[in-house]
Amino acid sequence: MTAALFAGLYLAAVLYIGVFAFRRGGAGQSAEGYFLAGRSLGGFVFLFSLFGTHMTAFAILGSSGHAFSNGIVTYGLMASSSALVVPVLLLTLGTRLWSAGRRFGHFTPVQIFRDRWECNHTGTLIFLLQAALLLPYILIGMIGGGTVLRTLSAGVIPYWAGSGLVAVVIMIYVIFGGMRGTAWVNTFQTLLFLAFGAAAVAVIGRGMGGFEQAVSTLLADPSLAGLLTRERVSPEIFFSYAFLPLSAIAFPHISIFCMTARRMRQFKWTVILYPVCILLIWLPCVFLGVAANSAREIPRIREKQTARALLAGPAAWLPAAEAAQTRSRASGDDVLVVLLDHYAPAWLAGLLGAGIMAAVMASDSQILALSTMFTEDIFAWYGHAERYGARAQIATGRIFVFAVTATAYLIALRVPAGIFELAGQYAFAGFSALVPLYVGALYWRGSTKYGALASVLWVMAAVAGIAWFQAATPAPMGPPVAYFSLGELALLQRTASGTTIAGYLPVLPMTLVSALLLWLVSRVTPKPSEATLTRYFGRR
Amino acid sequence: MDARRVILTACTLILFALHQDFWNWRTAYPLVFGFLPIGLAYHAAYTLAAAAWLAVLVQWAWPDHLDDGHERGSHE
Numbered sequence: 001m002t003a004a005l006f007a008g009l010y011l012a013a014v015l016y017i018g019v020f021a022f023r024r025g026g027a028g029q030s031a032e033g034y035f036l037a038g039r040s041l042g043g044f045v046f047l048f049s050l051f052g053t054h055m056t057a058f059a060i061l062g063s064s065g066h067a068f069s070n071g072i073v074t075y076g077l078m079a080s081s082s083a084l085v086v087p088v089l090l091l092t093l094g095t096r097l098w099s100a101g102r103r104f105g106h107f108t109p110v111q112i113f114r115d116r117w118e119c120n121h122t123g124t125l126i127f128l129l130q131a132a133l134l135l136p137y138i139l140i141g142m143i144g145g146g147t148v149l150r151t152l153s154a155g156v157i158p159y160w161a162g163s164g165l166v167a168v169v170i171m172i173y174v175i176f177g178g179m180r181g182t183a184w185v186n187t188f189q190t191l192l193f194l195a196f197g198a199a200a201v202a203v204i205g206r207g208m209g210g211f212e213q214a215v216s217t218l219l220a221d222p223s224l225a226g227l228l229t230r231e232r233v234s235p236e237i238f239f240s241y242a243f244l245p246l247s248a249i250a251f252p253h254i255s256i257f258c259m260t261a262r263r264m265r266q267f268k269w270t271v272i273l274y275p276v277c278i279l280l281i282w283l284p285c286v287f288l289g290v291a292a293n294s295a296r297e298i299p300r301i302r303e304k305q306t307a308r309a310l311l312a313g314p315a316a317w318l319p320a321a322e323a324a325q326t327r328s329r330a331s332g333d334d335v336l337v338v339l340l341d342h343y344a345p346a347w348l349a350g351l352l353g354a355g356i357m358a359a360v361m362a363s364d365s366q367i368l369a370l371s372t373m374f375t376e377d378i379f380a381w382y383g384h385a386e387r388y389g390a391r392a393q394i395a396t397g398r399i400f401v402f403a404v405t406a407t408a409y410l411i412a413l414r415v416p417a418g419i420f421e422l423a424g425q426y427a428f429a430g431f432s433a434l435v436p437l438y439v440g441a442l443y444w445r446g447s448t449k450y451g452a453l454a455s456v457l458w459v460m461a462a463v464a465g466i467a468w469f470q471a472a473t474p475a476p477m478g479p480p481v482a483y484f485s486l487g488e489l490a491l492l493q494r495t496a497s498g499t500t501i502a503g504y505l506p507v508l509p510m511t512l513v514s515a516l517l518l519w520l521v522s523r524v525t526p527k528p529s530e531a532t533l534t535r536y537f538g539r540r
Numbered sequence: 541m542d543a544r545r546v547i548l549t550a551c552t553l554i555l556f557a558l559h560q561d562f563w564n565w566r567t568a569y570p571l572v573f574g575f576l577p578i579g580l581a582y583h584a585a586y587t588l589a590a591a592a593w594l595a596v597l598v599q600w601a602w603p604d605h606l607d608d609g610h611e612r613g614s615h616e
Contacts, residue, residue: 083591099606272591274591275591279587279588
């Protein structure tokens with residue numbers, strides 16, 4: 001319960017920072033001030049806020065939970081590939097987004113697409129797709145907040161109340177603080193977690209009798225030794241995961257955030273230090289998630305392992321409801337909190353719990369991004385900003401923040417999926433497949449709105465198709481089940497956690513086909529005017 | 541594309557390919573520092589190598605032409 005009190009203090013601090021601290025006179029009076037912090041963020045806030053915005057509950061709870069079940073492979077799947085891919089995207093695409101935003105006054109990627117390709121409804125379609133893909137990601141924060149508060153309070157704060165509290169706090173500081181408040185809260189959260197993460201490793205390591213001891217225990221047990229290798233994931237899946245970090249730059253909250261930097265040089269240290277931040281957060285989370293398997297003296301760890309063994313065994317006869325319950329019991333999403341609860345003294349567990357709260361509350365920037373997109377890409381685009389003025393535009397954004405947060409909370413109450421699974425299946429794959437649009441718009445004179453339209457329609461169809469397939473076919477409890485094969489090659493398979501296409505994750509064919517369609521259709525359709533191309537790329 | 545860009549792009553792709561360390565797939569040994577399985581230690585080192593390479597890219601492939609030199613607002 002002490003931990004829950006610290007988490008409460010943390011929420012109060014966040015509220016103060018987001019609403020009252022670092023407010024600048026007039027910043028909330030203009031749309032640029034509210035939605036982009038007046039394009040004035042310095043290097044320190046830019047780095048830590050961008051990192052905190054990208055690394056959500058998925059990174060902290062999802063990674064340790066995934067590592068608990070799948071082993072050290074989790075780090076290679078998402079962390080080390082992100083360490084190269086995300087900064088390269090920031091360098092190559094982020095700087096161009098910043099430049100286009102600065103030169104032409106754009107707030108959102110859709111504004112850039114509309115301007116660059118001289119299109120209207122294609123932009124609206126991209127808005128709808130990005131909004132639909134962003135919603136599950138927002139849910140991660142809600143689910144993470146509820147899960148953490150319930151665990152920290154030993155069940156005294158129920159899931160619905162924890163998620164609700166997190167939703168209300170986020171709603172208040174996003175509505176009143178805008179981008180500036182959100183950026184400072186994210187900076188505070190990232191620093192807090194970086195600081196307390198190191199303490200968590202030390203305390204848990206000592207409690208386990210040293211990490212050498214924990215690893216020896218795992219190696220001595222044949223059922224657990226595999227967690228220290230990558231044998232639970234195929235090379236095809238591992239390769240597919242290298243495409244998921246592409247999603248980073250296509251996430252609206254990241255691409256919009258790229259436009260908040262005061263100078264382009266703010267990207268420099270962000271690009272270089274991004275991998276270091278990834279190492280500092282992901283390595284402890286993954287290692288602790290794996291090492292948790294050695295802590296068999298903790299009843300909740302044993303319960304999870306028993307449920308996992310049941311799922312891995314010949315238990316296909318389990319009814320669907322019972323299988324879902326067993327999956328929920330086996331889920332490791334709260335394993336980090338369980339370890340803290342067991343090994344850390346109450347006051348330290350409280351502080352560390354607040355650190356974890358910091359990591360799971362990254363929905364703020366996504367909610368603000370959705371609001372920015374709605375007010376700029378829909379409200380302002382269809383003429384309402386001209387008719388009603390800037391104040392009405394900002395008010396619309398604030399009302400939208402309220403509506404999105406409330407909707408996300410209500411959905412979070414009904415969503416049973418694990419955090420990692422939820423994020424991976426829809427949002428990441430869909431956004432990764434949208435990256436060819438960014439490359440086409442910012443690098444290729446020959447890209448056209450028709451090519452972009454073909455690409456967007458493909459991504460929509462692919463995401464809907466996968467969602468339908470997974471809803472229509474039950475997840476197997478054992479090995480994958482092939483639904484469509486070509487000779488020996490299983491083209492379409494349903495796995496325990498999703499779908500594979502010829503052994504690869506859907507993100508791979510989705511991204512490649514999206515790029516191919518953009519290229520093919522652009523080749524045979526009319527280009528934008530020479531005046532537009534000159535504005536973006538200069539004269540030939 | 542000039543030679544420098546070709547070399548930098550090729551090196552970035554090689555680093556990307558080195559992420560697929562299939563030779564560490566089924567073994568935990570050696571344990572680096574006595575407790576880090578080689579598969580995890582390799583990727584931790586890979587992350588640091590990425591940071592070093594990105595410093596090179598920032599030095600040699602920085603898009604100066606995009607920066608108009610103007611700034612807005614106050615420094616934070």
